[in-house]
Amino acid sequence: MSGGHKNNHRHDHDHGDHSHLSDMDARIRALESLLVEKGYIESAAVDEIVELYETKIGPRNGAHVVAKAWTEPEFEKWLREDATAAIHSLGYTSRQGEHMVAVFNSEDTHHMVVCTLCSCYPWSVLGLPPTWYKSPPYRSRSVIDPRGVLKEFGTVIPENTAVEVHDSTAETRYLVIPQQPAGTENWTAEQLQKLITRNSMIGTSFALTPEQVK
């Protein structure tokens, strides 16, 4: 486990670690829970519609951040030192004002991110979380057997590459910076953005290769 997870345990002992719902979040939960209880709608049907639409949204803001890091060494440096400020400089801020940490994938280390609550997801950068991201099995199995979970996503991590699992908290959210695919050295940031998927920024997959977007 990474330092991120240890931090989470430290936070367990302070009162700020309890959950908080925004007013809008509480209102939507109120309406949905009442309508579900009375049988006017089914949670599963609502989730299905969300799933359908969330895949259309695309993590464009995050892709912008990653492509900029790939093409501008100065920005990459800033992102490593102070991801919160670097990301905010592009106009992507969240209302909660949480701390962002960028973790960079390399030949040595592959990073992936887990959290049980969608409220811990950096949606201002990544759009909406996929429904599996909130599922307890994804989180618990990622912690026990990250390589196995990654394999299910079709992502095979070489034996000599370490896998670090980061647990997002209400205070700290992670953005995975995937490795830039080979053969894209002369690409513009705009072209590169097409290679950067949401899952590559959660760390469940790699960035797409040039062949995959042809």
Added chain:
Amino acid sequence: MKAPDLHALEGMVLDGDEPVFNEPWEAQAFAMTVALHKKGTFTWEEWARALSSEIHSGEARDYYDHWLTALEKLAATKNLTTPGALKTREQEWHQAAARTPHGKAIEL
């Protein structure tokens, strides 16, 4: 059942041909509306009118804030719930969140 015509909605933010959400609750509000419409609870025209009336209410709110307000009101108009029940339940969710340690799912 055909998909609702999103273009019939005033101010709908479409990227290409799909609605854009900024936060998860917005997607939830959107999806609940589509689900209720699918069940025949209201017609898409009724929904478009309810949303339009919020947008023209003069209240300075974000688009999906208008959306959720319209949905709460339409749900009350259709006798699915009442403003009082919503308010009480909203408080219950806040209380549930306050007693839930981080990392655990929030339950009533």
